[in-house]
Each structure stands twice: as structure tokens, then as C-alpha cells.
Amino acid sequence: xxxxxxxxxxxxxxxxxxxxxxxxxxxxxxxxxxxxxxxxxxxxxxxxxxxxxxxxxxxxxxxxxxxxxxxxxxxxxxxxxxxxxxxxxxxxxxxxxxxxxxxxxxxxxxxxxxxxxxxxxxxxxxxxxxxxxxxxxxxxxxxxxxxxxxxxxxxxxxxxxxxxxxxxxxxxxxxxxxxxxxxxxxxxxxxxxxxxxxxxxx
Amino acid sequence: xxxxxxxxxxxxxxxxxxxxxxxxxxxxxxxxxxxxxxxxxxxxxxxxxxxxxxxxxxxxxxxxxxxxxxxxxxxxxxxxxxxxxxxxxxxxxxxxxxxxxxxxxxxxxxxxxxxxxxxxxxxxxxxxxxxxxxxxxxxxxxxxxxxxxxxxxxxxxxxxxxxxxxxxxxxxxxxxxxxxxxxxxxxxxxxxxxxxxxxxxx
Numbered sequence: 001x002x003x004x005x006x007x008x009x010x011x012x013x014x015x016x017x018x019x020x021x022x023x024x025x026x027x028x029x030x031x032x033x034x035x036x037x038x039x040x041x042x043x044x045x046x047x048x049x050x051x052x053x054x055x056x057x058x059x060x061x062x063x064x065x066x067x068x069x070x071x072x073x074x075x076x077x078x079x080x081x082x083x084x085x086x087x088x089x090x091x092x093x094x095x096x097x098x099x100x101x102x103x104x105x106x107x108x109x110x111x112x113x114x115x116x117x118x119x120x121x122x123x124x125x126x127x128x129x130x131x132x133x134x135x136x137x138x139x140x141x142x143x144x145x146x147x148x149x150x151x152x153x154x155x156x157x158x159x160x161x162x163x164x165x166x167x168x169x170x171x172x173x174x175x176x177x178x179x180x181x182x183x184x185x186x187x188x189x190x191x192x193x194x195x196x197x198x199x200x201x202x
Numbered sequence: 203x204x205x206x207x208x209x210x211x212x213x214x215x216x217x218x219x220x221x222x223x224x225x226x227x228x229x230x231x232x233x234x235x236x237x238x239x240x241x242x243x244x245x246x247x248x249x250x251x252x253x254x255x256x257x258x259x260x261x262x263x264x265x266x267x268x269x270x271x272x273x274x275x276x277x278x279x280x281x282x283x284x285x286x287x288x289x290x291x292x293x294x295x296x297x298x299x300x301x302x303x304x305x306x307x308x309x310x311x312x313x314x315x316x317x318x319x320x321x322x323x324x325x326x327x328x329x330x331x332x333x334x335x336x337x338x339x340x341x342x343x344x345x346x347x348x349x350x351x352x353x354x355x356x357x358x359x360x361x362x363x364x365x366x367x368x369x370x371x372x373x374x375x376x377x378x379x380x381x382x383x384x385x386x387x388x389x390x391x392x393x394x395x396x397x398x399x400x401x402x403x404x
Contacts, residue, residue, distance in 0.1 A: 117383070176378035181319070186399050193395050197388050 004098040005199045006113070007191070008106040010120040010159070012168065013151035014128030014144075016179045016187070017121035018102055023188045025100040028195065033093065034102035041085045055079040057103055058154055059161035083162055103155070107172050108163040117198055119191055120168060120176045127180035174198075206300040207401045208315070209393070210308040212322040212361070214370065215353035216330030216346075218381045218389070219323035220304055225390045227302040230397065235295065236304035243287045257281040259305055260356055261363035285364050305357070309374050310365040319400055321393055322370060322378045329382035376400075 007024065011017020018034060025032035038056055042049045060077035076084070087109045093099055094110050107118040123131075125145065132144040159167035175194060179187045195201065209226065213219020220236060227234035240258055244251045262279035278286070289311045295301055296312050309320040325333075327347065334346040361369035377396060381389045397403065 173378070174380045174383045176375070178376040181376045182396065182399050190392070190396055190399070194384065194392055197384050197392070 004094075004096065005115045005117070005195070006094045006098065006106075006110060007100045007117045007119060007195055008110065009100060009102045010107060010118075010168070010173070011102065012122045012128065012148075013155065014132045014148045015121045015123040016131060016184050020121055020179060020184055020187050020191070021100050021102045023184065024191055024195075027188060027192055028098070028100075028201070031093075031097055031099035032102075033090075033099055034104075037086050037089060037101075037104060038082075040089050041082060044089065045081075045085050047081070047085075051078060052082050055082045057158050059158045105159055105162050108159075108165060111172065115199070117175070117195055118173045120173045121179050121187065122168065122176065123178055123180045206296075206298065207317045207319070207397070208296045208300065208308070208312060209302045209319045209321060209397055210312065211302060211304045212309060212320075212370070212375070213304070214324045214330065214350075215357065216334045216350050217323045217325040218333060218386050222323055222381060222386055222389050222393070223302050223304045225386065226393055226397075229390060229394055230300070230302075230403070233295075233299055233301035234304075235292075235301055236306075239288055239291060239303075239306060240284075242291050243284060246291065247283075247287050249283070249287075253280060254284050257284045259360050261360045307361055307364050310361075310367060313374065317401070319377070319397055320375045322375045323381050323389065324370065324378065325380055325382045 007021075007028075009017055009021040009024075011021070021034070022032050035053075035056060038049055038052045041047065042052055055078045058079055060079040083105070086104055090101060090104065090106050090109045091113075093101070094113055094116065107116070110116045125148070128148050129141050129144045132138060132148060133141065136144075136147075138144045138147075156167040159165070165171050175191065177187055177190065181187075182190060209223075211219055211223040211226075213223075223236070224234050237255075237258060240251055240254045243249065244254055257280045260281055262281040285307070288306055292303060292306065292308050292311045293315075295303070296315055296318065309318070312318045327350070330350050331343050331346045334340060334350060335343065338346075338349075340346045340349075358369040361367070367373050377393065379389055379392065383389075384392060
């Protein structure tokens, strides 16, 4: 009998991916990890949360690498250290509990494990602009668009730096879904249906 | 009330996409179109089926363009003529009946219509090799692999030539699914679930 399973969720900025992931975890009654992984890394490693936070889901900016690296971080940037430590936490979690993990290259980190469903959430630019305008009370579509492009670029650099895969590409994803078709709740429901079929859940 | 809807299915060679599409149409009790679109084009246009068949889902080979073009095909290659005529047939179908359409750039052709769900079926190379070996009784994995790469290349050139989009890319797709996760029947079931939610079907 399968004892635990993991759903990884990659997402375009403004696609609602994080909200979908959180609701999915709740509906399946399993753990949810995104930024909170940093706390586990901090606990395990002794690195300060504030330092890790700055490096979260970012490849090192070459201009700043070496900057702010505390003693003991002898090799690699703080971003590398976070990535390596976080990957080790993710692998441990995937061994012992069922969970949803957002971003953090988790699909790549867990590529050799069998109990994993890799999902990517996207949406057309127009839908993302509307979501970001709503969420951050932005009045000008073009400002939302620039923010989206900036955030996507950060996520893309991060993912491609650590995985050598194309971000948002199909490689390694079992399901890629446009969240604007069914909305947040419908998308949760569809991923949940797939997870139930894949992992023989009740 | 929505009167009809269309599901377009793009697919990697060996992913089982065609079989999935056919079973999906059957399970939803709607029409199924793939190669049989040629017959409608032939009927409407008077072009011979055998000539259209050679150009089906192919961009013109520059070496052969102009070759075998019957009188009346004054502009464009036979491939162009087929594409234009087929696109017009696809648009007509999408106005009046519910159906599943495989390939033929139908996602692109119907890009301005609202009652369309665009799906792309893929699978890891290993799963596709196994499927093609089984289906065509091929003993050597590498022969199956070469055939897959050759067919994918033809589909890619065709799609990119007529759409200016990336084939297999996410653009324009509402759902991209790896058929090896749930198998043919499970994949049919998941797409059916999405279609039911999207089009408010019983």
C-alpha cells in the first residue's frame, strides 16, 4: 500500500497557483509547503530566517554573490546553500508525509521518486493582470504586467539555474493547466481528481 | 444556453493522443474528427482525396512544392490549399456541432471562439517507445525512437508553419497532460471531467 504522496506545484506569477495549491492541500487534508520551508531549513541549519528569506526562490544575482554571506558559508552563494538545504528537506518530507509543495524546483528535486505528481499552473497574461490588479489594488494594467514579467523572470532564472530545465516547459510536468478556464476552485477540483486517480485515494 | 462545444487535441506521436481523443468523443457522445476531415474537404472542394491525403498534417516540403498541383490551384501549395479549406471546415463544424478534433492546428484555427477547450497529450519518450513497439510490432527500441522523432518533426513543422506558435508549447493550451500517468482510460476520464466542468455538461 502506498503510504504517502507528494504534489508539486509550479506556477506563473498571477495564475493563482499558490492559492490553488493551498486549497488543494486543505481539501486532501495534507501538509502545505511553500515559503515556510525556510523555517525548517533555518531550524536544521542554524542559518537566520531573514538571510534565507532574501534568497528564497532566487538564483544568486552575480552582482551580489558573496554579499552578506555569513561565516561557515564557505562554498556557493547563500542562494546555493538555501537550495541545497531546502532540497534535502524536500526529499526528507517526500519520504515520510503526504504534502503539496509550491515552487522550489520540487519537481526536479524529486525527479527520481515515484510517488510524485508534478503540476504547473499558468494563465493567459490578461487573466494574470486582472488578478494582480485586484490583489494589490493596482489601477494601471501596465504596471501589473511589468510586475508579472519581472516575477516570472526571477522564477525562470531560479528554476533554470538549478535544474537545467526550461521553466514552464512541459518537461517533467504531468499536468499543465490554465487556471482561467475553471477558476481557482475548479482547478483545485481537477487536480484533486487526478491525484485521487493516480494515488488510489478514497 | 451553450448549444455546442469543441475539444481540440494536439498530441505527441506515440502518446496515445488519437486513441484518447476517439474514446473521449465516444464517452461524450459527440463527433470525432481527424483524418476524416479530408473527406469533407474533398467533397466540398472537388479535390481528390488521394492528393489531399499526401498533404495531411504536413507543411509543404520546399523541394516538392509546385509538384502535383492540379489546375485551379493557382496560389499556394497543395498543403496550403488543404490547410485553408480544412480550417474553413473546422470553423463551420465549431459553429454547429459538438466534437473532438485531433491535430490540424484546430486550437489555432478556433482561437477566437469561446466554446473551445484546447488539450495537448504528451508522454515521456520511454512510454512512447513502448507504445509504438507494441503497436507496430517493432523489436528494436531505437527504431521506434527514430520513428517518433521523425513524426514529431513533421507535426512540429506543420504546426509552426501555419500557426507561428511553438508546437507542444503551452501557448493556447488549456490542459497539457502526460498520458503515462493515468493511462489511456484515466486520461480520457480526466479530460472528460474538465469538459463537463467547463461546458456545464450533465
